[in-house]
Amino acid sequence: MDLRYSESDERFRGELRKWLAEAVPAHGPPPPAHDWAARRAYDTGWQRKLHDAGYAGIHWPTEYGGRGASPTEQLVYHEEMARAGAPYIGVNFVGMLHGGPTLVAEGTPEQKARHLPRILRGEEVWCQGFSEPGAGSDLAALQTRAVRDGDDYVVTGHKVWCSFAQVADFGELLVRTNPEVPKHQGITWLVLPMDRPGIEIRPLPTLAGEGEFSEVFLEGVRVPVANRVGAENDGWRVTNVTLRFERGTAFAMEIIQLGEFVAGLARVAKRVTRHHAPAWEDAGLRREIGRAAAEVDALWAMVKLSVCKASATGVPGLEGSAVKLHYSELYQRVTELGLRLLGRAALSRDDVAGLPVKPLLFEALKSLNATIAAGTSQIQRNIVGERILGLPREPRARS
């Protein structure tokens, strides 16, 4: 039960901290959320800097250009990135955390050579094409059809919640190649070049008012068979390999950022007033901030426990569902607390009276997605109940 980072972890921390101290201020502030061209340039520019300094793909294997960092080095990495206020992963998210790792595990040598170095250098942006209007939590019910025609698949369908589609070069696309078999057995994983004819991208503004998501309509889009990852109809298994890369570090970055957010709330509480005194003097509000900080600490300890277990066994444990459940609900509770601290200042979404209203409001709205994306809280509770506690399953619907 040892929480002490090793000497080599601390050496890694020292080097990274030194590099970040210069690199972060030099990269400047992020562009406005609606300016997608500028955001792509900003995020991929940061990715390039990470690459050139040897920090790109912290969890990717070294043979594919990654850092191959140990799980505890990854924790150090997230701690230091948050501490330095480094740019978020942004438009590099799908390539770095989903598409790239999937190619590492399942791609052909040609696919790896073509995409992996470019993703690492920030030259290639990916988006996700998994969910559909009729396939959300029940992802395997997806209907987008792909029909083989010579050396191509001809793809027709409708994808939603495609993050970063408007600036993406490639998409990770799940299609149905066999509608005659049980739903999990007829799915195929394709690399979709986003410049093909027949692709229409329509922004789907979120309740936060930003255009992070798009709908993607595919009408007879020809995708070369060479872009298939894994075997035909084996796509469901391929989608699950991404998890192999996850060694209990999922949500590490988000939890560290939440800790910074809570510390920021303490600063806000001293600047806003309630009943003619700083809100900080309100014991109720103050305790809520203290309690949130304690819960973030507990979550971070949970991540450490999970990472140490996974690095000993080589497989991530199921407790990731428990981390995700608590993180996402705590995130919402904490951002809601931010709104309550702001009081009537939260009637604005722009900064007012020198208060950081804009980021607090943005987080409060964005957090509503946390209990939905990547497995809703209800799905996570089923996973915990059935796979961890061993409770009897829900009756299965026909598949």
Next chain:
Amino acid sequence: MDFRLSQDQEALREGIRVFCAGRFPTERLPELGKQGTLDRELWRELAEMGVFSLRRPEQEGGVGLGCAEAVLVFAELGRRLVPGPLVWTQLAAEWLPPAASGERVVTGLDRANGEPHLVEHLAVADAVLVLRQDGVHRVDPQTLRAEAVATPLDPLTPVHHVLELAAGERLAGPEAATRLRLEGAALAAAQLLGIAEATQELATAYASQRHQFGRAIGSFQAVKHLLADAYVRQELARAAVYAAGATLDDPEVGDVARAVSAAKLVAGEAALANARTCIQVHGGMGYTWEVPAHFYLKRAWVLENAFGTAAHHADDVATGLATRA
């Protein structure tokens, strides 16, 4: 960093778990509750297991282990609702060797908790440890003016209302009192973790075998999700309690006071909420005396009020944040 339990720690936990399961089976709880007094024989057996001498150095006859091991042991004591002033006696072992060996039972009182002063297990105590602003004191129970409470909340935790507190003998200064509050909070948090685990497990087992509408009630999402939440709270508490133990042993890895406060707060919440869930999942039977779910909730309430409540620790964490900001 390897935050997992070492093999020795696993073995220690297993040993105390097996011992407690044999001596304090859940079925015995109602009977133990009626007994109303502490079994001195059991107390000596706990001492032989090293419960009280755990953190004493080996040259003084102790086990020579740290807080990391102590939280593992106390989680197991909590899981079986082992009665007695366990935390106070372990804390007192630093000054009173007979406490370490199980010959003396030591209870305690923290003046910072405010009044009225209710002291646990006073009738069987050989000494009372009192935490005051100026330090740690030992008070002879005979010199206290106290009235036994006829009906204690937790049937396994008899209490006295102390009306007048004698001065006693000063054992150590204010730093020791502060340290004992932290160590005591960590050990109480560990017991709360044990309660959170035990109640989740009891409820899950019941939901798996209890049938209504022709199906096990645990297959219904409405019930399953209650239990999933109980599991999440338990695991969060486990991480926080282990972190508190590890940080007390190696203060360079974190902020000791903050780690302990987080553990006490999160584990208290987990124990209270899971014990309530346990009663709820048991339905009508959960409201009976016969089903032991209520013993866990009552003990959790006792421990929530020991070594700082959730509100107290939330305030401490907040104050720490403000100092850093």
